[in-house]
Amino acid sequence: MGATTTLGLAVPVLLGQVQTGKVVASQIPLPPPFRVPLPIPPVLIPSRNPAFPDADYFEITQRVARQQIVPGVLTELWTYNGSYPGPTIISRSGVRTVVRHRNTLPVPTVVHLHGGHTPPGSDGFPTDLVYPQPGAAVPMKAMPGMESTGMHDPLARTSVGTRAYDYPITQRAATLWYHDHRMSFTAQSVYRGLAGFHLIGDAEADALPLPRGDRDIPLMIADRSFAADGSLYYPALDPAALSTPGTPDPYMGGVFGDVILVNGAPWPVCEVQAVRYRLRLLNASNARRYQLGLSPQPPGGKGFTQVGSDGGLLRAPVRHDTIEIAPAERFDVVLDFSRYQVGQEVTLTNQLGSGTTARVMRFRITRRAADATTIPAQLSTAEEVVTRQAERTRSFAFQNHSRRSWTINGKEFDPVHPVATPRLGSTEIWRFTTDFHHSVHIHLVQFRVLSRDGKKPGPYDSGWKDTVDLKPAEETAVIARFTDYPGRYVMHCHNLEHEDMAMMATFTVT
Numbered sequence: 001m002g003a004t005t006t007l008g009l010a011v012p013v014l015l016g017q018v019q020t021g022k023v024v025a026s027q028i029p030l031p032p033p034f035r036v037p038l039p040i041p042p043v044l045i046p047s048r049n050p051a052f053p054d055a056d057y058f059e060i061t062q063r064v065a066r067q068q069i070v071p072g073v074l075t076e077l078w079t080y081n082g083s084y085p086g087p088t089i090i091s092r093s094g095v096r097t098v099v100r101h102r103n104t105l106p107v108p109t110v111v112h113l114h115g116g117h118t119p120p121g122s123d124g125f126p127t128d129l130v131y132p133q134p135g136a137a138v139p140m141k142a143m144p145g146m147e148s149t150g151m152h153d154p155l156a157r158t159s160v161g162t163r164a165y166d167y168p169i170t171q172r173a174a175t176l177w178y179h180d181h182r183m184s185f186t187a188q189s190v191y192r193g194l195a196g197f198h199l200i201g202d203a204e205a206d207a208l209p210l211p212r213g214d215r216d217i218p219l220m221i222a223d224r225s226f227a228a229d230g231s232l233y234y235p236a237l238d239p240a241a242l243s244t245p246g247t248p249d250p251y252m253g254g255v256f257g258d259v260i261l262v263n264g265a266p267w268p269v270c271e272v273q274a275v276r277y278r279l280r281l282l283n284a285s286n287a288r289r290y291q292l293g294l295s296p297q298p299p300g301g302k303g304f305t306q307v308g309s310d311g312g313l314l315r316a317p318v319r320h321d322t323i324e325i326a327p328a329e330r331f332d333v334v335l336d337f338s339r340y341q342v343g344q345e346v347t348l349t350n351q352l353g354s355g356t357t358a359r360v361m362r363f364r365i366t367r368r369a370a371d372a373t374t375i376p377a378q379l380s381t382a383e384e385v386v387t388r389q390a391e392r393t394r395s396f397a398f399q400n401h402s403r404r405s406w407t408i409n410g411k412e413f414d415p416v417h418p419v420a421t422p423r424l425g426s427t428e429i430w431r432f433t434t435d436f437h438h439s440v441h442i443h444l445v446q447f448r449v450l451s452r453d454g455k456k457p458g459p460y461d462s463g464w465k466d467t468v469d470l471k472p473a474e475e476t477a478v479i480a481r482f483t484d485y486p487g488r489y490v491m492h493c494h495n496l497e498h499e500d501m502a503m504m505a506t507f508t509v510t
């Protein structure tokens, strides 16, 4: 079976091929599902810092920690402040947020605020390494950083020990997340635990009668596998993540785990009342895509009411039977558990999984309760972009190169030479083609999906987005405005194995 892309190339499309990746089998007995209570990541409390008098100031120490993920087993992790997920940061739109990270890990790190509209110096460019502080476990000379990739970046802004990431937070309320973005080693670093939520609030979101407080729950979904000693089992070429970048064949298509974690717990269970809940779904997996469903479905179906996307609230809610979510995408949804009976159990399923990966978590409905929430027909008045504002169209082909690396327009990542130089303040249309699934993330901007194969966007493309799920043999067009910050950024595949194996490109706003 073949299909023709808009580039006119014949590419193979395998029936049922919806994933790129391979499962790593755990070497410990897997725990039974739906026994561990759903953890909620701790919320970080801001303080004042005289160096940043107008900012909410946060401090995070990146450190090795041991955490019980599988009951009875301690797992060594690379963490933000000792926990996986890391602590949740809450910012207010219009209030500068400074997060000082201290690196005590045995590897260099880079922090990226995913979805943030951030100046280039704080965006976490992949070569802007923060080396471990002096006295860390590994001496500096054994810490090759980007030189190990055979790539020299004279523009890199490295630091030693700590770095203050400075976020103006001029954007609307949204569910963002922060994670490691180190050149060539992002997959391994995120897999080992470097990820957390960063939520932004604003007056428009506050005014809505949506569920809030403990009925507004962030859910970080990620698949992992476990080695015999309880550690996370990542098939890296260099398990120390010091010198040899990349993932060995047959895993270069992506690393899949056989355990589904939600907020760091395997197939957890969450007790809920028979009322509406807002769930902020984040796919923080390295490579796995999910089609999330409810079993049983509520009477009449359409159990998910989507109220937000990567970049914030939708203009109007969209109802779904299932949610397809690619790596790094977010869907803010409302589930109304009053549509079920008290005592009922509802499983969040993954219709793209099989065996242990076909289930995600479970909700147990404990009792009736008062519910003053509603889902208004209009959620937001966020500005729209229109196609006629675009002054330029660019095309990018996401391809597999000789089964050795992944490329964009035939090129492997080059931090120095940009593939695009959008003018500051301009609007551009970017067309993406591919022969595999790729989850494409553009830094700095939120964009709209304009079309798929010249037709209207898909059911999961609503609203402002920073990550779009490319499908095999399909052309996806997005439109974005490049505002406020000139400088150097990246766009890349958010299948982290693809990203580390060069499917990333520099663009410079000029």
Ligand SMILES: [Cu+2]
Pocket: 437, 438, 439, 493, 494, 495, 498, 499, 503
């Ligand atoms: Cu990809």
